[in-house]
Amino acid sequence: MVQFRRIFYPTRLFAPPLTAGNPQHCAAVTPAQRLLPDEPDTDNSESDFPEQGWRLFTEKDAQSPIQRSLYVHEQGISLLKEGERLLVTGKHDAVRASIPLHTLDQIVIYGNALVSTALLRYCHQRKLAVHFHSWHGEPAGSLDLPRGATELQANQFERLQNERWQHNFARAHVIAKIHNMLTLLQRYRRSKQLGELEQHARILLQMKDQAREARSLDQLRGCEGMATRAYFQLLRQQFPPEWGFAGRNRQPPRDVGNAVLSYGYGILYRMVWSFISRRGLSPWLGALHVPKAGFAALAADLMEEFRAPLVDSVILQLANSGVRPIELLEPGSETRLSVAGRKQIVAAIEARLRVPIQLPGAGRGDYQRLIAWQVRHYADVLLGRDVAYSGFHWR
Structure with missing residues (x-):
């Protein structure tokens, strides 16, 4: 039995977190290689955080997991x-x-x-x-x-009947997701194949601009889909060749890179779902994702802006830190993760969640608190305490 952060975890069920996993530790990118403009964006919707509406997730011990x-x-x-x-x-x-x-x-x-x-x-x-x-x-x-907040869930259902409100909520997710994908690529891209890099980067920037002007949910989903395809074409260049990552695929994944990404997204999906339920929201009522039986559409919406900072960045760090696919897979398999591999992925993502970050107006925090903060921000929008939802824009 191993004691870790005031929680007792069985050693065979939970592995301790990795100490390295912060993409900010990668080599600095020269201005000539930047995918994003050097000058700051003056559009208010592009600020890293909204100026109002943030509440710190209350907890006595600010260092313990929430x-x-x-x-x-x-x-x-x-x-x-x-x-x-x-x-x-x-x-x-x-x-x-x-x-x-x-x-x-x-x-x-x-x-x-x-x-x-x-x-x-x-x-x-x-x-x-x-x-x-x-x-x-x-x-x-x-x-x-959900924690029984009937007023909150009633407001949630009512707001999502308003097409304009639903559209604005979905657009905030799409713009934040594309912004964060570009931020990750800016940190990880290599100097080779700059022509292809810039070509796909222009597609992402174009889709980001088109998402601002999209007039329907279908147009927004189209922008998100095209940006995501271009993003993974760029991301594949960041994986070592032995990982065999040639682009995003799933159900079932056809290479170890996709197997690990899918596993990480599942961890994030459940984490966001739990924060939604703890806040008293219904996880089933989303905007960007079409509701369907057994699918937490709101969790899928809210996790979009965290895929690149919390999962993609961790998997890239694992792949480029010398971890070989054989260390993550069952013997003789090209896509089936072993128990040891699963523990390593969970530990790496948990470690990433505990990385200290600056929270607006509240000092230092971590990514777990940031997710909880976004969920509460969404709840405050539903209750009229905040004017509009603003997605997390990664610096």
């Missing part, structure tokens, strides 16, 4: 409740770990594990989220309820 997660990767183990503790047992009922339940906010299970009725009932009563994924990482279901 969403504490247990990731279960091993197959065939059992999760039981004994008093106020979660017991992790393996074969022959041997106790592998004993974790105080009050130290957890969510349990994320990959593949097959036995979960006792007593534990599920406790999680339901205490609003401790339990998320289920397939072994490959695709979301498979959740036990997670």
Whole structure:
């Protein structure tokens, strides 16, 4: 049993975070290579944060995680409740770990594990989220309820019936996502193949401009789709050749790069979902993504602006820090992640979430608090406390 940030994690279920993972540590980019203009953008919608409407996620200990997660990767183990503790047992009922339940906010299970009725009932009563994924990482279901803010959910439903409001909300996500993709490319691009780099960069900038002028959700989705395709054409140049990354694909992923990206996006999706539920919002009611059964459209909307800073940057750092695909994959497989590989990805993303950053008007924070802040900002817009939603623009 290993103690880490006031939470007890079983050593075989959770790996300690990596110490390196900040793309800001990469070599500086010369002005001639910049994809974004050197001069600051004077458009108010392009500021890194809105000037008003930010509330710090209240917590006594500013250094502790505000969403504490247990990731279960091993197959065939059992999760039981004994008093106020979660017991992790393996074969022959041997106790592998004993974790105080009050130290957890969510349990994320990959593949097959036995979960006792007593534990599920406790999680339901205490609003401790339990998320289920397939072994490959695709979301498979959740036990997670909003915190009963009926007024907030009523406003959420009412606002999303207003096409103009829905359009403006979706546009903020698309513009922020494209901005953050360009920021990541600016930090990671290499000096070779500058012609192709600049060509695809112009597409992203063009789609960003067109998203501002888009008059329908379909046009916005088209801009987002074209920008994303151009982005991954540029991103593939940043992966070492042995990773075999030739562009984004999924269901199923055809190379280790896509397998790792999909796994990371699944972690981010569940994290945003939990913050949404904790705030009292309905995760099902989104704007940019079309609602469908079993799909948390609002979580998918809000996570868009965090894909590049929190997942893509981490995976690129892993790939370029000497981590070989064989270290992440099951023996003999080209796309199936091993338990050790999954632990390494989770640890790297968790470490990235704890990277200190400057929060507007509230001193230092981290990316977990920033996600919670964005969710609260959205709730304040619904309640009329903030005028309009502004996406996170990564510097």
